[in-house]
Amino acid sequence: MTQTPTFTWHGVVDGAHKGLLIAPTLIAFGLGVGLLAASKGLSVSEIALMSAWVYAGGAQMATLQVWTEPLPVFALVLTVLAMNARYILLSASLRPYFGTLPFWQVYPGLAIFGDGNWMLQMREVNEGRRPDAGFLLGSGLVMILPWTASTVAGHLFGQILGDPRRFGIDFLLAAFFAVMSVGFLRKARSIAPLLVAIAVAVAVQKMVPGPWYLFAGALAGSLAGALRVDKA
């Protein structure tokens, strides 16, 4: 059974501390997004606003790629929805842990969560620690600030950085998820969700334009997990 959730200052600090693990990935990614924004004619203020408000690396990268003037607003919104639909699942998965907390303790953290700190939060509860919504908020805060700052830096100085592929920086996100997979796989009851997610994501990426494959893979994989239920 899950433990009684809480919201503590200690959780905020612990989240901020552990969230620093994600900062290098965000900064490297942010520099690239800032550089792309500059090449599409966005001003520094515009990319700062976008990073702080839309605050989604993959979605910003994808929308900037289709960014032309006059702005194709409908296509841009659809791109954000395709890229961020997975957040609906991630957000839903927090309900069993934080469902009984007052909304003001949970929603600020939800408003600024991303893949990285959500994964850290899930690992906390997966390893038996008490669910603390402060952790989600603290780890989110140490993501949104460097994220926004690094896109601004990328806009201003991106040209002099050179190709990030040379240093393997484009691999940071993949490395982070591979590292995270170790703890989850150790505790997983079955690897069916992993295999189904891989198969569906790869197939959908080949057949459907846009970034829908992330949501499709995560949804199909997690539903595969629901096929097997522990006997009470």
Place this chain on the structure above:
Amino acid sequence: MSIRPEVFQAIALLGLASLACRLSGFFLMRYVSITPRVDAWLRAIPIALIGAILGPIAVNGGPPEWLGLAVAIGVMHFSANEFAATIGACATVALARAAMA
């Protein structure tokens, strides 16, 4: 530099779409009771997301990326040091790309 009105409007909408995705899952689950089956579904989401992100990267990548994934998982498995595993994987990818270039 300034913010153009049409860009401001577009970014406002994009942010709302983003926020809606972040908040709606948790909010909607208010109306779903957490049966053992629903619980099993929610618990499988982390591992499913990992598959959905890494699957295409592995399939679209080559030996440097495969080696990088192996190093990330191997170092984490034996040392439990996240930072070493992450940085080691990226360094491996960079070296392998340089060796193959």
